[in-house]
Amino acid sequence: MNLKRRLGYAMLLAALAASLTACMGTGGGADEQEQPPAASEEAGGAERPAGDDAGQPTAEETEQPSEEAEQPKEAPAEQPAGEPANAADLPQTAELEISVEGEAANVPASLTTSEQGYAFYLMDGFEFAMEEPGKDLIFHADFPEYYARVEMLPADVDVESIKTSSTERLKAVGDVVEMTGDEVHSSVRGREAFFLHASTSELSQNIVLLKGNGTYFLVTLNFPNGEAAEGVTPRFYPMLNSLVAVR
Incomplete structure (x- = not known):
């Protein structure tokens, strides 16, 4: 009887031991599943290592913008509207573009100043003289009947x-027509306050008011309708376009 009781106790202890072992195995698996992912994996990138470099900015963060980016190129200074040019700063010579019989050409010209207080570039083959106080003449050396009378007026x-x-x-002279848009000679187009024209079979005259830098230029153009007209008259307009008030 004692032997049977001992065998029963032994079997009961073995069953209890097996049950405890199974429970402990199940609990360990649950603990492993509940572990959260590493912070670096959750963020999708590697974690910065701790140590002397911890908290230091990366090479990309410390990269400085180039000198060119820090100091953008300055735009060339422009003469303010209404501010006269300094004649001493103007080049002594220039080449003015003309168009004669549909062909473009560059003609040498020299800086010329007037007692009225302006400067311009005078082409080879032309002359410049004061007609009377406040009025100057630009005229062709060989055909002086082709001329431009220039008067400088205040702003x-x-x-x-x-x-x-x-x-x-x-x-x-004749019926007066105001020229506008493409009718105005291309060399002075955009500078004109007005461009008036009158003509006969023998003579063409234009009176043009050109805007200057802080002034106006009233120009009377006298062009006989002769053989020289085609080669001479186109040369006046680039010279007039170079008119500039000076100090």
């Missing part, structure tokens, strides 16, 4: 009044 001049008086002057 606050009454443009409409000048236009009216110029129209009256041109009526002595």
Whole structure:
């Protein structure tokens, strides 16, 4: 009887031991599944190692912008509107582009100054002289009947009044037409406050008011309708376009 009881106790202890072992195995697996992923894996990148370099910026973070990026190139200085040029700063010579019979050419020209307070480039083959105080003449050396009379006017001049008086002057030649847009010679197009024209079979005259840097230039152009007209008259406009007030 004692032997049977001991065998029963032994079998009961073995069953209890097996049960405990199974429970412990199951609990260990659950603990492994509950471990959170490493911080570096969750962020999708490698974690910066600790140590002397910890917290130091990377090479990309410390890279400085280039000197060119830090100091952008300055745009060339432009002469402010209304500010006269300094004649001493202007080149002594230039080449002015002309178009004669559909062909473009560059013609040498020399810096020329007027007592009125302006400068311009005078082409070879032309002359410049004061006609009277406040009026100058630019004329062809071989054909002096082709000329431009230049008057320098202040910036606050009454443009409409000048236009009216110029129209009256041109009526002595013929019917007066105001040229606009593509009708204006390309060399001065965009600078004109107005461009008036009158002509006969023998003569063409234009009166043009050009805007300057802080001033106006009133120009009377006298062009006889002769053989020299085609070669001479186109040369006046590039010279007039170079008119600039100086100090």
